[in-house]
Amino acid sequence: MLLQLQPAFKDYLWGGTRLKTDFGFQTDLDPVAEGWMLSCHKDGQNTVKNGKHKGKTLSQVIAEEGKGLLGTHCADRTEFPILIKLIDAKQNLSVQVHPDDAYARRVEGEPGKTECWYILDCDEGAELIYGFKQKISKAEFRERIENNTFLEVVNHVKVHKGDFFFIEAGTLHAIGGGILLAEIQQNSNTTYRVYDYGRLGADGKPRPLHTEKALDVTVTAPPARASKPEGHTVHKDGYTEQLLTTCSLFTVHAIKIESAYQSVADKTSFVSVLITEGNGEISCSGETLALKKGDSVFLSANSGSFQIKGSLSCVETRI
Ligand code: ZN
Numbered sequence: 001m002l003l004q005l006q007p008a009f010k011d012y013l014w015g016g017t018r019l020k021t022d023f024g025f026q027t028d029l030d031p032v033a034e035g036w037m038l039s040c041h042k043d044g045q046n047t048v049k050n051g052k053h054k055g056k057t058l059s060q061v062i063a064e065e066g067k068g069l070l071g072t073h074c075a076d077r078t079e080f081p082i083l084i085k086l087i088d089a090k091q092n093l094s095v096q097v098h099p100d101d102a103y104a105r106r107v108e109g110e111p112g113k114t115e116c117w118y119i120l121d122c123d124e125g126a127e128l129i130y131g132f133k134q135k136i137s138k139a140e141f142r143e144r145i146e147n148n149t150f151l152e153v154v155n156h157v158k159v160h161k162g163d164f165f166f167i168e169a170g171t172l173h174a175i176g177g178g179i180l181l182a183e184i185q186q187n188s189n190t191t192y193r194v195y196d197y198g199r200l201g202a203d204g205k206p207r208p209l210h211t212e213k214a215l216d217v218t219v220t221a222p223p224a225r226a227s228k229p230e231g232h233t234v235h236k237d238g239y240t241e242q243l244l245t246t247c248s249l250f251t252v253h254a255i256k257i258e259s260a261y262q263s264v265a266d267k268t269s270f271v272s273v274l275i276t277e278g279n280g281e282i283s284c285s286g287e288t289l290a291l292k293k294g295d296s297v298f299l300s301a302n303s304g305s306f307q308i309k310g311s312l313s314c315v316e317t318r319i
Pocket of ligand 1: 173
């Protein structure tokens with residue numbers, strides 16, 4: 001089953017306008033901070049744009065057709081496993097941290113949040129925060145939050161198009177202004193805000209900080225993982241492919257198609273394809289959909305072989 005998805009948008013105060021101007025999305029929101037491109041989360045459901053399920057939410061389609069749509073790797077899961085977003089940060093996001101599964105289930109009643117970022121575009125000199133420069137104690141972390149000096153001990157990283165970051169739950173992080181990225185994450189909306197640059201929310205008040213929970217879950221040390229894709233770019237017939245990450249939560253590739261790309265949605269997992277540049281078309285079991293930048297397609301598990309033709313870049317995610 002080949003489903004084209006209508007994203008949900010968010011107008012968080014740090015957002016920009018590029019999801020409208022560069023990606024052509026139609027929304028009255030201003031700014032547009034996030035597009036939830038593959039989402040069954042209650043805070044922003046995708047709806048289906050094509051075929052017999054047109055107009056239904058993706059969650060409804062899965063409820064009607066059965067969890068087999070997700071594949072055997074999701075057989076034991078009670079929720080949809082991931083959430084994929086496009087994020088346009090015109091300004092800095094708050095410095096934040098997410099809990100792991102055990103803590104989030106116990107305290108928030110939803111999964112934890114490990115996420116990863118693939119940089120699609122950025123301003124010259126744009127940077128983000130990724131963990132700590134060196135190990136510090138929880139006491140020092142608390143003290144530096146309270147006296148506003150903790151930005152001195154965090155790891156500021158300059159970014160470039162094509163960079164990739166794996167943000168394990170517990171890693172302090174912040175996307176900086178001037179960065180446009182694709183985020184693949186666990187299906188959770190739990191964020192503990194540590195620092196918000198002294199900004200006021202839409203209601204004129206500072207947004208709440210969650211210092212105690214952040215202290216509980218933050219690993220106050222440099223990130224364990226290198227901030228780079230896990231694989232090299234591999235040239236194949238008609239396309240190039242790069243493994244960004246593979247872990248127990250998701251497997252993500254960046255694929256640049258010059259003419260055509262052929263693959264299979266097997267029984268183990270659905271396949272998410274998010275178009276980040278260019279245009280073309282996707283075909284699967286006799287059905288064809290036109291594709292352009294910003295389109296998000298869900299191929300259910302066991303859909304069999306599919307082909308993408310055209311000149312385009314995409315992020316492909318499987319479980
Ligand atoms: Zn985050």
